[in-house]
Amino acid sequence: MAETIAHARGEALELVGTRQEEGVLTLILQNPPANALSIAMMDALKDALDRARDDHAVRVIVIAHEGTVFSAGHDLKEMTAHRRDADGGRAFFARTMALCADLMQAIVHHPKPVIAAVDGVATAAGCQLVASCDLAVASGHARFATPGVNIGLFCSTPMVALSRNISRKHAMEMLLAGEMIDAETALVFGLVNRVVTREELNRTVVKMARVIASKSPLTIRTGKEAFYRQAEMRLADAYEYTQHVMVENMMARDAEEGIGAFIEKREPEWRGE
Template sequence: MAEAAAGIEEPVRAPVTAASAGGILTLTLSSPPANALSIAVMRALKGALDRARDDAGVRVIVLRSSEKVFSAGHDLKELTAHRGDADRGRGFFETTMQLCAELMQAVVRHPKPVIAEVDGVATAAGCQLVASCDLAVASETARFATPGVNIGLFCSTPMVALSRNVARKHAMEMLLTGEMIDAETAHGMGLVNRVVPRDALNQTVAKLAQTIASKSSLTVKIGKEAFYAQAEMGLSQAYDYAARVMVENMLARDAEEGIGAFIEKRSPEWKDA
């Protein structure tokens, strides 16, 4: 504080920080106190995801937060500030929602698995971000909500991710009531994979990430892409598509190596090809 008073500026905190080790890239939302998904935060997160796409050193991505709030969703103060624009904010609102849609799809379409490590509250677009991740592990103190209805703004975009993760009636209950649910309820709905004690959260996510990172990255990439693609198809089309994927996968060197290693009772040596 003394330095600030003397006119020395404190360093600007990056809205998203990145750390990589052992093939695992950890992206931390670092925009206190609410880790709101402002334009700056969304651009920083999407930029980090884009850079990781072609980084062979990244095999798994973990998304977490540095605060007690995982993410409270869109920055309502930032949005409100543009109501004074000539178009009453329409242009800025459109930019925000488009960027959010691009960010969520960047998570789903990313060739690397993305795991949400959720400690604290994840609401509105923050809940949407959790639902968009491939896997999610929550602490016992985590809570979730799509509370837009409480402020006259239905959580229409969070609805897209939420309704693709939980049963329709569960999704509608969250969307229509805006009520907070605890981690165990979220687990029962299928919004998160596991609920663990807070002091075991980081270790649990690290172990899960390490397990996935030990697989062939080519195989994981093929599987993730196919999972989301077939989910949008009819049954017959999905089987036809999945069969073609399996054939191409069988021709990959890692499939040849993995099957050979299994038959020979040895550990496979992945080439990611």
């Protein structure tokens, strides 16, 4: 039994490749053609994110992909196979959705910024994955959709990430129509930060990641957590919360060092303290 579990874990880890350089960890979805978010794929991705949390060599995480599809969302064949279960698949469906929710929240609550690099199609939970990342860069070949409505399954969980990234009208258009939008439309909607050529995609993402990686890791961690927490608060509560965050941030060694370096016109030396 232990060997079987170890083998399954090894297979799952192969679904997500890794590359690390100059503080940037790239996680590569490598189960084309669909790069579907199966149980194994989500386990592997979450495991890689969890391991990066306490790795001080990692400052920024990039989620990229092999093939022409970033991710087509949940593995519908895997889910359909479980309709033969005694409960009609209910327990497996619940497990799938719970794991997906955990994965998306792991990205949002991760202390390191996460950037999606999209050079293909991202649909349903794949689109949700892009929306859950802190930043996203797309090539002109990227396409996005929440097409569940077309197969009788409204994209309710992708809706959570989508509606927190783009306007309600744009989110509802994608959710109700289920149609594919191109990269330029995704840029207008606010789903991605930039659209570049396929040839420029990796260079743009690496440059963006390295700029962020050059900052104080303490400051980035503090700011990312505060951003998502205050976004859910009333205006007065958000100001009350963030003023305390700024006071604590000012007391940090990196803030003292950064301000001193600015005044003295020199490069700061970050310690993450």
